[in-house]
Amino acid sequence: MIKVFEDFDYMRVGQLQSLLEANDIRTFLKNQFGFGGTGELPFVETVPQLYVLNDDDAPKARKLLEAELEADEERETWTCEKCGTVIDGRFTDCWNCAEGEEQ
Ligand SMILES: [Zn+2]
Numbered sequence: 756m757i758k759v760f761e762d763f764d765y766m767r768v769g770q771l772q773s774l775l776e777a778n779d780i781r782t783f784l785k786n787q788f789g790f791g792g793t794g795e796l797p798f799v800e801t802v803p804q805l806y807v808l809n810d811d812d813a814p815k816a817r818k819l820l821e822a823e824l825e826a827d828e829e830r831e832t833w834t835c836e837k838c839g840t841v842i843d844g845r846f847t848d849c850w851n852c853a854e855g856e857e858q
Contacts (some may be wrong), residue, residue: 756766756783756806757813760820765803774803774823781808 759775762768768784775782785804805812807816832841842849 757810758806759813759816760805761802763802768803768805771820771823774819775805775812775816776808778815778819780819782806782816783808796822807851816832 760768762770764802765786770780771855772784772810775825785806785813786801830844833845834841835852840849
């Protein structure tokens, strides 16, 4: 069993687990419920961790994760062509230009 990913965002880890499973990679999720009722455990112990059960799958898994995370980064922010403001990927409009147009 090899760890291929870990993140405090357990939703994210879950998504990536689904991605690997969809590609016929058997996975194991550790600390899945890291944020609920962990009690006295040190915070660092509760980071959700994604493992592949078959060590041979690790290279394939890492490749899939890499591609996915790269795409993720592209989604995260974008730069407005008009004013150069860096916009969070959740927004489709530039808040800076939009404000300017209203004035
Ligand atoms: Zn703009």
